[in-house]
Amino acid sequence: QKEVEQDPGPLSVPEGAIVSLNCTYSNSAFQYFMWYRQYSRKGPELLMYTYSSGNKEDGRFTAQVDKSSKYISLFIRDSQPSDSATYLCAMMPYNTDKLIFGTGTRLQVFP
Amino acid sequence: EAQVTQNPRYLITVTGKKLTVTCSQNMNHEYMSWYRQDPGLGLRQIYYSMNVEVTDKGDVPEGYKVSRKEKRNFPLILESPSPNQTSLYFCASWSGTGYNEQFFGPGTRLTVL
Secondary structure, eight states, X not given: OOSEEEOOOOEEEETTXXXXXXXXXXXXXXXXXXXXXXXXXXXXXXXXXXXXXXXXXXXXXXXXXXTXXXXXXXXXXXXXXXXXXXXXXXEEETTOOOOEEOOOEEEEEEO | OOOEEEXXXXXXXXXXXXXXXXXXXXXXXXXXXXXXXXXXXXXXXXXXXEETTEEEEOSOOTTOEEOOSSTTBOOEEESSOOGGGOEEEEEEEESSSSSOXXXXXXXXXXXXX
């Protein structure tokens, strides 16, 4: 079993839809939770970061962490074609430098 | 502009021919790392470095070497490339322990024939 599981998609939605992206994990030591966005032919770039449990909102993006269920989510409101990319969840245990990535979910938002 | 650069961006080579992929960052970061990205497997860490002359293995170090002689540079060396090292490679850098944003380079697509 992988430490971090992520549905690869692809996920195809119409412009304006609410998108939900999810990851599950098995390691209870994970304390830092991140979402990276990767456009085609580019390196990943950090989109959202959350420490421990709770929600975090940044514009159209909301990250949620439920440590009791070992489940994290990224919500995108009013999705735009420019949101079309691969979204990678990533997690790090406390007091280490090791970042564990999910396999990524490919999202396509069509006009 | 703060950035991580990698060269070359694309490389096609043959089995056994030594190659080096360079990585350089201009943010004075202590930490640097190499990842490979494969379909269905995501990003996996190859090696990382905590500072000059300090490196450690990641999850998939076999067949790779690294060196950190200067803070800004972290080259990835494939002494004898094999077809199973065909992949997309990313270099990343960040500033310290605990959580810090990792900045990724643009990637190097390597094909080993």
